[in-house]
Amino acid sequence: MRQPADRIRNVALVGHRGTGKTSLHEALLFEAGVVKRLGSVPDGSTVSDSGADEQARQMSISTTLSSLHWQERKVNLLDTPGEPSFVADALGALRVCEAAVFVVNAVMGVEVATARLWQRAAELDIARMLFVNMLDRERADFYRTLEQLKQAFGPHVVATEIPIGSEHELEGVIDLVDMTAFRQDSTDRGSEGSPIGQRGGWSEIAIPEEYEERANEYREKLMDEVSEVSDALMERYLEGEEIAHAEIVDALKEGTNHGKIFPVVCGVATRNLGTTRLLDAIVEDLPSPVKHGGLRIGEVELLADPDAELYAYVFKTRADPFAGRINLLRVYQGTLSADSHVLNARAHAKERIGQLIVSAGGETGNLDELGPGDIGAVAKLKETRAGDWLTERETHHTIEMPALKLPAPVMAFAVEPASRGDEEKVFVALRRLQEEDPTIDLHRDPQTGEQIVAGLSQVHVEVIVDRLRDRFGVEVALKPPRVPYQETIRATAKAHGRHKKQSGGRGQFGDCQIEIEPLRAGMGFEFVDQIKGGVIPSSFIPAVEKGVREAMSTGVLAGYPVKDVRVRLYDGSYHSVDSSEIAFKLAGAQAMREALRAADPVLLEPIMLVTLSVPEECVGEVIGDLNSRRGRPQGMEPAGGMTEIKAEAPMAEMLSYAPDLRSITGGQGDYTLEFLRYEEVPAQLAQKVVQGAASEHAPTHA
DSSP, X not given: OOOOGGGEEEEEEEOSTTSSHHHHHHHHHHHTTSSSSOOOTTTTOOSSOOSHHHHHHTSOOSOEEEEEXXXXXXXXXXXXXXXXXXXXXXXXXXXXXXXXXEXXXXXXXXXXXXXXXXXXXXXXXXXXXXXXXXXXXXXXXXXXXXXXXXXXXXXXXXXXXXXXXXXXXXXXXXXXXXXXXXXEOOEEEOTTXXXXXOTTOEEEEOOOGGGXXXXXXXXXXXXXXXXXXXXXXXXXXXXXXXXXXXXXXXXHHHHHHTTSOEEEEEOBGGGTBSHHHHHHHXXXXXXXXXXXXXEEETTEEEOOOTTSOOEEEEEEEEEETXXXXXXXXXXXXXXXXXXXXXXXXXXXXXXXXXXXXXXXXTXXXXXXXXXXXXXXXXXXXXXXXXXXXXXXXXXXXXXXXOOOOOOOOOEEEEEEESSTTOHHHHXXXXXXXXXXXXXXXXXXXXXXXXXXXXXXXXXXXXXXXXXXXXXXXXXXXXXXXXXXXXXXXXXXXXXXXXXXXXSSSSOEEEEEEEEEEEOOTTOXXXXXXXXXXXXXXXXXXXXXXXXXXXXXXXXXXXXOXXXXXXXXXXXXXXXXXXXXXXHHHHHHHHHHHHHHHHSOEEEEEEEEEEEEEEOGGGHHHHHHHHHHTTOEEEEEEEETTEEEEEEEEEHHHHTTHXXXXXXXXXXXXXXXXXXXXXXXXXXXXXXXXXXXXXHHHSOOOO
């Protein structure tokens, strides 16, 4: 049955890795009666971290969609990864939701991924609520965390609940809107001794006397924020008039919708404490697709109208070796029906919608239709992948979501199949995984010929390798990619190339003289024909150039391509019978190799622009480390609570940088690399590269 759009809540659970998003997702499903037992992350028994790689690492890698019903509303929950390596999934989920619940660790407070995702949510103008989790941990402090949240995200962060008790003595919460308290009745113990909260295991009680003063203090702070939503409400509040409960609830919802208020609730997900109150807050305070308003894409405004023309957006693709692509999509306008045909607006191809899939607690079911504002999944679409729009028919206008600003992959490896002959199988599987995760970079290095796979971190690439094995049955080996060095010259030189071969019958003869000189960096290659008097017929001159170019593809120092050279062909001779194109090509190559050896050849290395974002207290150590890598800092400036550093550094020194930066910054720093130019390698290092290349190409003897 289609759910009316005003009774839908689309909510992404986001935050830093380890804040308990998956445990909260589990607790919300349990409290809503979707699952019968409260699973745990350490046991590998949660609904969302169901993949073998997620259970092994005890962290979310992919977004999981689950639906539940609460107070006659349908809630689509998207549990997203907090590990920055898998940020594409979190950003994709934020894009299709009207609201996000930011999960915060009450011990650690505001962590770097939380701050970055908050900024993205602000850009998308979605409603934000915060859940302070893990309040039963040692050193957990709700009020310290609340102050950190205010400092990080502004004064409109306001508590709508406060805890009763602290750390292991945490008992319940006080609702500052209704000014009532809720105490958790009891907890059962699981097989490992971990507390498992009972469904609905709480009682409404009067606010304990020792908490009355604090509750009144924070209620007043809440009312200050709520009253700012409208001038009329503010005027009445300042004049001391009583504000009706319904007005407070309406103003809170209005303020939350577009970021005038950011409510803070609290609890302990693993004990199912505070989750009932959170579900209430989700349906009461967070906006529906109707309340939040339509989506404008270019000249098109999409409204949550079930009878309008269909527009559905695919925000995630999962590569399944058996079911093919599984696409998660959000219907923005119109109604998507099972067993129907739609048009892929990008590919201009018809797709057949078979079954519409909904997920609830690890169980999948089928729907006849998805209405506007709803989220579901479709399998076995041939052309469709993440980022595509599905419509009823061709439209005269282009509809395209703005591209997500994704971090650039910086951890690159050369990938080789463990079994010979599996190259194509590996490449196809990697392409499928790239559809699922757009932060994976996959390319063949034209110079080294290596297949390169790059991710955002070491763990990111390890997960790619695991998925190749587990999903597609292919084993690969990783090795650091070779640096694409180049060679050039620093002097002018002349050389004479002659190819002469006589072995009975027609011989081979080609003879040329060339002069080479260096060009300015970046000018590439220039061939100048200065032959006069026909000493080399014009029909053979392109063959000389071809031989020169071939010689430049493997330089004389270490076999790397040569660049930024001008070659002048100024003299030569030919034989009317024995000369041929192949002879002049071989003569040109011989002359070029000889000239390169005489022209002071040097080795060049790629220099990268490194843009880092690091905590202020780590700046000195980061710059010291960059200096040790032959890096040259170019400047720094504050950026959103972090410091942005720009530096230039050789690619060879940055291949293993990611784990070192993570270690220096406690996991809070990140960086991007961008190619700038080639520069000469210092002599002592160039010698090592040349020796390494010589040993690599040396013949091996049994």
